[in-house]
């Protein structure tokens with residue numbers, strides 16, 4: 433499988449294997465400094481827009497220089513996989529973000545990246561050091577994905593991959609080998625569109641590409657550990673876990689030709705689940721329903737917190753619309 437020892441050919445073989453494994457895109461970048469992305473990150477912390485995600489304040493040096501995470505780092509391989517399957521919610525029911533209604537992507541993606549590492553090992557023939565990361569290292573992963581030319585960040589702050597849109601998961605492989613690849617310059621996909629900024633119900637998208645995470649429903653329902661204030665409870669609206677509004681309105685997600693990878697099968701029993709069901713769950717019932725999904729990670733206490741708020745919000749909107 434060695435391609436005459438030519439680095440470019442190695443990249444091509446890796447792309448071929450990645451496509452076979454079901455990745456929507458894969459790209460390669462050298463660990464060069466990312467001053468613009470790092471400045472945006474620092475500004476977010478400085479402004480307190482990261483809310484109570486104190487883990488974001490740690491390992492700033494590693495974030496700025498990934499070679500501190502992995503000795504001998506020569507190439508960051510960024511890989512994207514689609515979970516853009518069709519989903520239709522009923523009216524007036526709690527909503528769960530698309531990424532949470534399927535098997536936990538951390539497990540699926542890591543297994544596929546392990547397969548990819550095995551192929552790369554064969555291609556380079558010499559012993560290879562590699563580290564896989566799926567949200568498990570302090571990497572500026574969107575910056576590296578842009579550097580690798582697999583996508584562009586939109587005004588909603590999410591990476592959009594050509595033909596796949598923004599319903600994608602990202603993972604990375606750090607390797608101690610230089611892998612050179614041709615890169616196509618990607619256009620700015622947003623143009624004059626501002627659907628996401630107009631549609632965000634909480635004003636979390638302050639301006640194109642700038643988010644106040646502390647106002648974002650995804651942060652409130654997934655990341656925030658404490659009880660809600662009354663204002664926060666009202667902000668989450670009908671969203672039980674996550675929020676997809678700024679992706680639902682993005683025209684690029686309606687024009688995708690690459691669809692969800694077959695590993696991501698919708699758990700139909702979770703669509704349109706009621707707040708009553710959640711509020712009556714025991715620990716074992718919670719495990720039975722949610723084990724293996726991203727929702728299991730937040731635990732029953734926080735899911736019930738979300739369900740109480742959503743139940744109140746749905747009642748209020750029924751009353752208002754009556």
Ligand code: SF4
Pocket residue numbers: 588631632633634635636637643647648649650675676677678679
């Ligand atoms: S996920 Fe929801 S709350 Fe967060 S920025 Fe997007 S639309 Fe706004």
Ligand code: SF4
Pocket residue numbers: 586587588589621622623625626627628629678681682683684
């Ligand atoms: S909704 Fe429009 S402005 Fe927002 S990310 Fe999509 S294309 Fe860009």
